[in-house]
Amino acid sequence: MYLEKLNPQQRMAVEHGTLTDGSHIAGPLLVIAGAGSGKTNTLAHRVAHLIVKGADPRRILLMTFSRRAAAEMARRVERICRNVLGSNAGVMADALAWSGTFHGIGARLLRDYAQQIGLDADFTIHDREDSADLINLIRHDLGFSKTESRFPAKGTCLAIYSRAVNSETALDQVLRDAFPWCAAWEKQLRELFACYVEAKQSQNVLDYDDLLLYWAQMVGESVIAEDIGSRFDHVLVDEYQDTNRLQASILMALKPQGQGLTVVGDDAQSIYSFRAATVRNILDFPAAFSPPANIVTLDRNYRSTQPILTAANAVIDLASERFTKNLWTERQSSERPRLVTVRDEAEQARYVADKVLDNREEGLKLKQQAVLFRASHHSGPLEVELTRRNIPFVKFGGLKFLDSAHVKDMLAALRFAQNPRDRVAGFRLMQILPGVGPSTAQKALDLMSEDASPLSALAAMPAPPRSGEDWTDFVSMLQEMKSGKAGWPAEIELARQWYAPHLERLHEDAATRQADLLQLEQIAGGYASRERFLTELTLDPPDATSDQAGVPLLDEDYLILSTIHSAKGQEWTRVFMLNVVDGCIPSDLAVGATAEIEEERRLLYVAMTRARDGLDLVVPQRFFTYGQNAQGDRHVYASRSRFIPATLLQFFEACSWPQVKSDAAAQAQARQVRIDVGARMRGMWR
Numbered sequence: 001m002y003l004e005k006l007n008p009q010q011r012m013a014v015e016h017g018t019l020t021d022g023s024h025i026a027g028p029l030l031v032i033a034g035a036g037s038g039k040t041n042t043l044a045h046r047v048a049h050l051i052v053k054g055a056d057p058r059r060i061l062l063m064t065f066s067r068r069a070a071a072e073m074a075r076r077v078e079r080i081c082r083n084v085l086g087s088n089a090g091v092m093a094d095a096l097a098w099s100g101t102f103h104g105i106g107a108r109l110l111r112d113y114a115q116q117i118g119l120d121a122d123f124t125i126h127d128r129e130d131s132a133d134l135i136n137l138i139r140h141d142l143g144f145s146k147t148e149s150r151f152p153a154k155g156t157c158l159a160i161y162s163r164a165v166n167s168e169t170a171l172d173q174v175l176r177d178a179f180p181w182c183a184a185w186e187k188q189l190r191e192l193f194a195c196y197v198e199a200k201q202s203q204n205v206l207d208y209d210d211l212l213l214y215w216a217q218m219v220g221e222s223v224i225a226e227d228i229g230s231r232f233d234h235v236l237v238d239e240y241q242d243t244n245r246l247q248a249s250i251l252m253a254l255k256p257q258g259q260g261l262t263v264v265g266d267d268a269q270s271i272y273s274f275r276a277a278t279v280r281n282i283l284d285f286p287a288a289f290s291p292p293a294n295i296v297t298l299d300r301n302y303r304s305t306q307p308i309l310t311a312a313n314a315v316i317d318l319a320s321e322r323f324t325k326n327l328w329t330e331r332q333s334s335e336r337p338r339l340v341t342v343r344d345e346a347e348q349a350r351y352v353a354d355k356v357l358d359n360r361e362e363g364l365k366l367k368q369q370a371v372l373f374r375a376s377h378h379s380g381p382l383e384v385e386l387t388r389r390n391i392p393f394v395k396f397g398g399l400k401f402l403d404s405a406h407v408k409d410m411l412a413a414l415r416f417a418q419n420p421r422d423r424v425a426g427f428r429l430m431q432i433l434p435g436v437g438p439s440t441a442q443k444a445l446d447l448m449s450e451d452a453s454p455l456s457a458l459a460a461m462p463a464p465p466r467s468g469e470d471w472t473d474f475v476s477m478l479q480e481m482k483s484g485k486a487g488w489p490a491e492i493e494l495a496r497q498w499y500a501p502h503l504e505r506l507h508e509d510a511a512t513r514q515a516d517l518l519q520l521e522q523i524a525g526g527y528a529s530r531e532r533f534l535t536e537l538t539l540d541p542p543d544a545t546s547d548q549a550g551v552p553l554l555d556e557d558y559l560i561l562s563t564i565h566s567a568k569g570q571e572w573t574r575v576f577m578l579n580v581v582d583g584c585i586p587s588d589l590a591v592g593a594t595a596e597i598e599e600e601r602r603l604l605y606v607a608m609t610r611a612r613d614g615l616d617l618v619v620p621q622r623f624f625t626y627g628q629n630a631q632g633d634r635h636v637y638a639s640r641s642r643f644i645p646a647t648l649l650q651f652f653e654a655c656s657w658p659q660v661k662s663d664a665a666a667q668a669q670a671r672q673v674r675i676d677v678g679a680r681m682r683g684m685w686r
């Protein structure tokens with residue numbers, strides 16, 4: 001029986017309120033516990049248990065922090081249910097239709113209720129880059145970027161805006177607390193944000209923050225809140241420590257008494273405060289209800305060996321504030337985690353590649369190993385080394401397939417067909433055409449925006465002088481797509497055919513890019529409609545090179561490279577952590593406030609607790625930095641991260657690498673390094 005595998009606390013959480021009858025809806029429940037203690041597993045069991053006891057899976061709302069996590073959860077639930085219900089598993093056919101990220105679920109609900117809240121249901125969603133582009137357009141229009149070169153960059157403007165919205169904090173305070181160097185621009189920023197909001201509304205686009213903001217506004221209306229709340233008997237949230245105030249207020253509006261509400265998290269793993277997540281959500285949860293929510297804590301770790309746990313506990317022990325207790329495990333092992341000193345990042349890359357291959361020779365798949373790092377660019381030298389040695393890898397949390405120019409062009413075409421008021425998409429597309437520059441595109445978009453039927457307005461426009469046929473081809477492609485005649489996903493072919501000659505003209509490596517687009521088509525084929533595809537893709541893009549996309553590499557083996565942020569909730573048999581040095585973790589961008597340093601400490605804790613059997617923390621004595629010192633050197637000498645307490649040094653198996661290597665061997669190795677710099681440089685701009 002599935003319940004027998006659980007420990008008593010886990011079982012309590014799973015059975016909370018369902019002891020007698022599945023239709024009985026329990027009061028609020030908080031599971032707060034350390035890493036690897038089975039929180040996610042418990043949540044999956046709880047969902048399965050509710051279904052086994054008769055709850056309707058279509059009336060369960062399950063929210064996780066990534067689509068990947070949601071899919072994994074659905075898989076676990078289904079497996080348990082199938083085991084228990086056997087052939088009656090038909091109930092699972094449309095199981096968990098409402099499982100996903102906050103943003104994804106928000107987008108679906110907003111479309112459902114669009115009419116009632118004065119929103120056009122055809123809205124498109126801007127990802128962070130699109131949002132920054134729109135802000136940039138407005139910055140230029142307002143003349144801020146021209147007259148004053150020190151006006152904050154588009155990314156900073158967006159970060160400020162986003163922080164204010166998500167933390168529900170006034171602009172002046174956000175500037176004071178988090179962006180003091182931008183405080184002088186408060187007046188201009190205010191104007192910029194006002195225009196930004198107006199632009200989004202007139203173009204019928206929502207950015208990420210809007211999905212939460214509109215959702216929160218929508219459920220602020222009690223009639224709608226009740227209506228949505230009554231669609232779901234159970235609402236469950238994983239990784240609650242990384243939700244922000246808006247998300248908490250949405251939950252409270254949906255379930256004001258907390259009936260059927262379960263949240264799960266670990267305050268020691270709170271790592272998203274830069275997106276205004278607040279650990280207060282989890283700490284304040286119990287008292288938000290009366291009577292207060294039930295609390296279950298878990299303290300047995302099932303993931304890591306005792307030595308790994310001892311090291312992780314020692315790191316988090318020094319945290320200034322913490323609710324969850326130290327973990328224990330029955331998994332004894334004689335293998336200690338390693339602290340590996342290497343000369344520089346190149347050597348770090350060779351070390352990791354060597355060890356990964358050693359492990360594989362001993363029978364461990366690449367997929368069971370992961371390399372983690374604080375910032376996406378830390379893995380650069382390793383990526384080159386892996387490529388050179390033909391070791392396949394995927395990377396989470398870095399530049400993705402979907403961020404490459406040609407894929408963005410295709411997506412813009414789909415988006416513009418969906419919503420011809422989407423200026424960022426239109427602006428991008430029109431400038432693909434020969435003879436169309438920014439001002440022509442602006443003019444065309446202005447004319448479109450004034451018309452009730454923007455596409456007809458576009459069709460009525462004379463083609464710009466040097467782009468006659470290309471212009472008309474473009475317009476007819478859009479019209480054909482908008483008509484919906486081709487159907488989904490066949491219509492992508494229309495966009496691809498339209499784009500093909502431009503791709504040839506614009507890119508040297510058109511053939512590889514064509515292959516990417518074919519792959520995109522395959523991925524798109526897995527979605528029910530254009531709208532669904534665009535929404536989910538913009539919100540949580542699958543990695544086209546990973547098994548998550550369900551395409552080619554399904555059976556292949558590859559190493560995982562991931563930022564710590566993207567590694568949340570996951571586990572691997574062996575974990576390598578790169579650049580465990582001051583300046584990288586804590587990041588030199590965070591050396592200010594104590595709160596930021598504390599978050600960096602929790603990041604290292606999250607990284608270390610991903611490991612099951614083996615953990616290597618690598619310390620290069622020199623590392624590359626984007627700044628440069630007085631001598632113009634971009635390398636800095638590094639020291640071990642301050643988060644590794646001196647008392648722990650004895651405990652680690654300390655090693656330096658290469659232990660002993662003759663000069664001749666080192667030279668031979670140096671000669672062996674052959675990389676295609678040209679390809680890499682071209683790759684940088686893809």
Ligand code: ATP
Binds near residue numbers: 010039041042570
């Ligand atoms: P994190 O804080 O990293 O999100 P978590 O608390 O969500 O971790 P899980 O990922 O659910 O922990 O579980 C960690 C590992 O422990 C998984 O491999 C899971 O299968 C295993 N596990 C959890 N509970 C038990 C149990 N009762 N018996 C055996 N294994 C368990």
Ligand code: MG
Binds near residue numbers: 039040569
């Ligand atoms: Mg988890």
